[in-house]
Amino acid sequence: MTIQFNTETFRDDYSFRNSDWAIKRFPFPFHEDSYMYSVNMEQHRGGPAGSVYEKRFDVDEHYVSEMADRAIVLAEDPLRCQSLPHMTLAGWDTLELIMVSKSEDYPDLFELHRDGDRWRWINKPMGIDHTFTFLDETTLPCGPLEYITRQAQGDYAVLDQRGDMLYMDAGMVTTQADWSLDFDIGMDFFEWHAPVPLAHEMGIFKRALKFLLNIQQGAPARRLNWTMTVNPLLDTSPENYHKWGVQKTTLTPENIGAKQHLRVELQTFYRLPRSNALLFPIRCYLIAFQDLVTVPKWGRRLHRVVRDLPEELATYKGFIANRPLMLDYLSRYDDGLPTSPGIWPDLETEPPLQT
Amino acid sequence: MSKFQFPPSISSRPVYGTLEPRPGKAHLMIADAEGAEALLDLAASDAALFANAHIIYIPKDTGETYVERLRALGPAQFYVGPSYAASVQRIRRVLSDAHMGLQVYLAGTEGLMGQAQNEAMQAGIPHGAIQTEHRGSVARRMQCVHCKGITEDVTTDPFVCSHCGLNLFVRDHYSRRLAAFQGVCIDAEDPGNVPEPVELYK
Structure with missing residues (x-):
């Protein structure tokens, strides 16, 4: 299908909206009626037609507006994109992977014509037609990582692998769940995850690291992660927390359905061919509670997950103060019926809400 | 002065040890304030180390308390600076002139050790190879x-x-x-x- 790109904002007037298409394909992150940390990895080799899993780098109706929002963030704070000196080759690897994947997966939107190291890249939604020399930085307007990730939805952490450890040595981070690339750059895997509660004690990060170190070229992996965001704000950065934090206090029983968003990260992991670095795209999807509960199974399940989540996790995810308000709203969409296993909406088989 | 025991914390928080003599061709020792005590203790376990030592010391509010005792250790080079900022160019010069076999010892406040460790890392020394010992203020x-x-x-x-x-x-x-x-x-x-x-x- 041809995607109709929205003109919308993720700040100020928050005109962001999901179409019915975007709601149905939303990556709902709960496969059962409760949630706890796990190393929930699976192979990233496509998925059901139309789902966010289908393509290597999903492009949706928010693409053009998300890239405009990224440009605003970078103009205000160029430190959101950084690359330590030894990571330039990994930046080229990233550029190649994204250009090749997008041109193959979305031939109507993107074209890549390669004649030796002379490459022509056409990005139709963003109106870009650029010829450059692969591996020659002087032929790009900025570094290769910044160049391509200004044209690709989601954040990108580029992890160098040395001595059985991963290091956060480059990235483009403007749609993050409250972490700072500028602060964390150069840290090892355990250090940048240090502030996460409970998961260290559970051995989650040791197992995750072991898995990630062994990811091979051509065999990417994926997982979902989630948090909560008031207003469809992409840039929930620590840098700007003193500006957006107060928005959490604006929820009321009347506006919560429109204002409160479930924020889901589709995290994927790719081994890069020349640098042996690991590319870690973190794609953010937002959905308003009022849209989410139009899928009866998701409404039932989200209520149960939020209700039963350990206090420590609700605090870490930043919604402990709003949890009572969220439960008041969500309980109206939970009739107590059982839910089908798995994350898919199952609209044809799950019963409508019983009132 | 007894050493402060930092409570257990998250894995990005630095942990500090106790300086111990290590074999090396040269020894760069950077300390501030009560960090001098760690160097004096180091000297007590191996005084010979100091013949090839360069001490960079920032007394902060300890004034003259430790200066003469450090000088008495007989370091090959001894510098007393008014602030870390004033000494950092010297630290960079010493690190840029360094050869294989240099040992780095840092002692004193977290701020001093962190900044000096950063300089040493930029000079190519892995942080795990740099010894640290916390003394004095927990600021x-x-x-x-x-x-x-x-x-x-x-x-x-x-x-x-x-x-x-x-x-x-x-x-x-x-x-x-x-x-x-x-x-x-x-x-x-x-x-x-x-x-x-x-x-x-x-």
Whole structure:
């Protein structure tokens, strides 16, 4: 299908909206009626037609507006994109992977014509037609990582692998769940995850690291992660927390359905061919509670997950103060019926809400 | 002076050891204030080390307390500086002239050790090969995550950013590259509701 790109904002007037298409394909992150940390990895080799899993780098109706929002963030704070000196080759690897994947997966939107190291890249939604020399930085307007990730939805952490450890040595981070690339750059895997509660004690990060170190070229992996965001704000950065934090206090029983968003990260992991670095795209999807509960199974399940989540996790995810308000709203969409296993909406088989 | 035992914390927070003599062609020792005591203890276990030692010492508010005792260890080079900032060019020069076999010893406050460790890392020495020992003040070097300004010698939580004036809480999340802990606005979700500052670790 041809995607109709929205003109919308993720700040100020928050005109962001999901179409019915975007709601149905939303990556709902709960496969059962409760949630706890796990190393929930699976192979990233496509998925059901139309789902966010289908393509290597999903492009949706928010693409053009998300890239405009990224440009605003970078103009205000160029430190959101950084690359330590030894990571330039990994930046080229990233550029190649994204250009090749997008041109193959979305031939109507993107074209890549390669004649030796002379490459022509056409990005139709963003109106870009650029010829450059692969591996020659002087032929790009900025570094290769910044160049391509200004044209690709989601954040990108580029992890160098040395001595059985991963290091956060480059990235483009403007749609993050409250972490700072500028602060964390150069840290090892355990250090940048240090502030996460409970998961260290559970051995989650040791197992995750072991898995990630062994990811091979051509065999990417994926997982979902989630948090909560008031207003469809992409840039929930620590840098700007003193500006957006107060928005959490604006929820009321009347506006919560429109204002409160479930924020889901589709995290994927790719081994890069020349640098042996690991590319870690973190794609953010937002959905308003009022849209989410139009899928009866998701409404039932989200209520149960939020209700039963350990206090420590609700605090870490930043919604402990709003949890009572969220439960008041969500309980109206939970009739107590059982839910089908798995994350898919199952609209044809799950019963409508019983009132 | 007894050594302060930092409570167990998250994995990005630095941990410090006890300086011990290691074989090397040259020994670079950087200390501030009570960090001098760690060097004196080091000398007690191996005085011969100091014949090839370069001591860079910033007394801070200890004044002359330790200076003559350090000089009496007979280091090959001895520099007493008025501040870390004043000594950093010298530290860079020493590190750029260094050869294989240099041992680095850092002692004193977290801010001093963090910044000197950062210089040594930039010179190519892995942080795990640098010895550290905490002595003296438990004050922290904090970076405001909002304005990126550094506030030195923070002793309370919360504290006021010396640059942008926001009220920040003191996290244990630490960046070796910045040689600083992270300070985050404490009243972002309830402007004006700032708890009374309490002394760190109290």
